[in-house]
Amino acid sequence: MTSPRPIELVCPAGSLPALKTAIDHGADCVYLGFKDATNARNFSGLNFDDKAMAEGIRYAHDRGRKVLLALNTYPQTDNWQRWTGAVDRAATFGIDAVILADPGLMAYARKTHPDLRLHLSVQGSATSYDAINFYYEHFGISRAVLPRVLSLAQVEQVIANTPVEIEVFGFGGLCVMVEGRCALSAYATGESPNCDGACSPGKHVRWEQTPKGMETRLNGILIDRFADGERAGYPTLCKGRFEVGDETYYAIEEPTSLNTLELLPELARIGVRAIKIEGRQRSPAYVAQVTQVWRAAIDRVLAGGQPFRIEQAWMAELNKVSEGQSHTLGAYYRPWK
Amino acid sequence: MKIPAFTLPAPLARVGARLPQLPPTLALVAGLNLALDRVLPRDTLEPLAGKRLLLKVTDAGMALRFTLTPRGFRPLLDSGRPDLTISATTRDYLALALREEDPDTLFFSRRLLMEGETDLGLLVKNTLDAVDWDSVSTRLAALKLPFARQLFARAH
Ligand code: SF4
Numbered sequence: 392m393t394s395p396r397p398i399e400l401v402c403p404a405g406s407l408p409a410l411k412t413a414i415d416h417g418a419d420c421v422y423l424g425f426k427d428a429t430n431a432r433n434f435s436g437l438n439f440d441d442k443a444m445a446e447g448i449r450y451a452h453d454r455g456r457k458v459l460l461a462l463n464t465y466p467q468t469d470n471w472q473r474w475t476g477a478v479d480r481a482a483t484f485g486i487d488a489v490i491l492a493d494p495g496l497m498a499y500a501r502k503t504h505p506d507l508r509l510h511l512s513v514q515g516s517a518t519s520y521d522a523i524n525f526y527y528e529h530f531g532i533s534r535a536v537l538p539r540v541l542s543l544a545q546v547e548q549v550i551a552n553t554p555v556e557i558e559v560f561g562f563g564g565l566c567v568m569v570e571g572r573c574a575l576s577a578y579a580t581g582e583s584p585n586c587d588g589a590c591s592p593g594k595h596v597r598w599e600q601t602p603k604g605m606e607t608r609l610n611g612i613l614i615d616r617f618a619d620g621e622r623a624g625y626p627t628l629c630k631g632r633f634e635v636g637d638e639t640y641y642a643i644e645e646p647t648s649l650n651t652l653e654l655l656p657e658l659a660r661i662g663v664r665a666i667k668i669e670g671r672q673r674s675p676a677y678v679a680q681v682t683q684v685w686r687a688a689i690d691r692v693l694a695g696g697q698p699f700r701i702e703q704a705w706m707a708e709l710n711k712v713s714e715g716q717s718h719t720l721g722a723y724y725r726p727w728k
Numbered sequence: 729m730k731i732p733a734f735t736l737p738a739p740l741a742r743v744g745a746r747l748p749q750l751p752p753t754l755a756l757v758a759g760l761n762l763a764l765d766r767v768l769p770r771d772t773l774e775p776l777a778g779k780r781l782l783l784k785v786t787d788a789g790m791a792l793r794f795t796l797t798p799r800g801f802r803p804l805l806d807s808g809r810p811d812l813t814i815s816a817t818t819r820d821y822l823a824l825a826l827r828e829e830d831p832d833t834l835f836f837s838r839r840l841l842m843e844g845e846t847d848l849g850l851l852v853k854n855t856l857d858a859v860d861w862d863s864v865s866t867r868l869a870a871l872k873l874p875f876a877r878q879l880f881a882r883a884h
Contacts, residue, residue, distance in 0.1 A: 435850045605838070623836050674831055715836070
């Protein structure tokens with residue numbers, strides 16, 4: 392099924408109500424995962440069992456929308472069957488595409504379910520058209536999700552040199568480490584985001600209100616201490632404040648959120664096929680708020696006509712739900728390469 | 729309907745803290761037990777069994793202590809160290825219950841605090857998020873429970 396819309400809005404769902412909310416607020420596609428380590432948001436109580444999956448797909452298809460399944464972690468030899476089993480289940484459910492990162496799994500999916508549409512996950516870390524074309528030639532991928540590390544000019548260059556549809560992140564949390572290659576969380580917790588499906592898993596996280604402020608620890612390591620009234624962020628090592636020399640600051644990355652709303656006309660012009668909203672760990676309320684704003688903005692760009700204008704209310708709504716103090720255009724807008 | 733921003737007046741929290749906490753705790757666990765199995769899947773919530781849970785309603789001065797037992801949710805009468813503490817104001821709990829606010833959003837802006845075993849908190853949050861009120865309200869309406877439909881009609 393291909394969407395009649397030139398740019399698809401791809402929204403997150405960690406639960407059936409979130410999926411319905413996304414669709415009711417104008418998502419063209421919803422992406423989700425099973426309740427296990429086969430996807431990169433493996434958190435307690437989150438995600439879909441078979442019953443919720445079947446109902447979600449029915450709800451979406453009845454309304455002419457698509458459901459994409461993230462199977463974007465890396466299987467190991469001792470659990471290979473769990474991942475191939477997930478691909479098989481996806482195919483029987485009538486999922487519109489699976490989002491994969493592991494080339495072995497991709498080969499399996501291509502061979503076993505020749506009609507199943509394959510998307511290359513951001514976790515595959517393919518940042519060049521050569522890499523993307525490799526996946527295209529070997530596994531016939533239809534779409535690739537670009538890591539959030541390329542500048543707009545680089546995205547444009549990729550699009551111009553590949554037959555594969557390109558999806559980019561438009562909004563949500565940032566992950567700096569050329570996605571899928573980060574060892575920070577695994578270093579602190581012994582569980583790798585790429586194999587176990589969670590950066591900073593809940594069981595290693597502790598928040599505590601102390602006389603000095605609210606402290607957050609990952610497996611005992613102090614990640615940050617927030618003064619009263621200071622905005623908080625997720626307990627990820629990359630966004631912690633550390634003592635380097637005699638200064639304490641965000642030594643790796645500031646806790647900001649990606650928001651590319653103002654680049655939307657550019658993204659449309661260079662031929663981006665889909666815009667992804669991050670946040671399967673978030674609640675239906677977030678999905679409603681963010682989907683609504685992006686639907687309105689994309690519709691305005693697609694309608695053409697007058698120069699694209701951003702409503703103040705849109706930005707206010709998006710800033711409200713963001714992690715950290717501010718938002719950023721991320722790597723899309725930077726002069727260096 | 730959007731819930732307006734409000735905080736209960738500060739003296740109330742001081743008075744509330746001195747009132748017996750058992751009646752509101754009983755009301756809370758009664759509500760939870762009504763939902764257990766019907767709306768909230770018991771097997772998913774299994775990790776909460778025997779855990780000491782504390783819900784603080786900061787502006788009302790309430791501290792509700794309870795746990796999950798094989799016979800459902802029960803109030804806890806002592807004040808031992810909780811395994812999970814969730815704190816927020818009346819207004820924000822209401823907004824969460826009605827799905828007008830996302831817990832992470834409240835957390836980023838420091839209006840919701842989750843202390844102790846974070847994983848239990850995630851489990852609670854995600855299990856509540858997964859409740860499909862559309863189908864719940866239809867099922868309850870079929871049971872013809874008085875007020876149930878109106879109650880759940882407000883919840884989504
Ligand atoms: S620690 Fe930061 S960069 Fe690394 S996987 Fe987690 S979010 Fe991404």
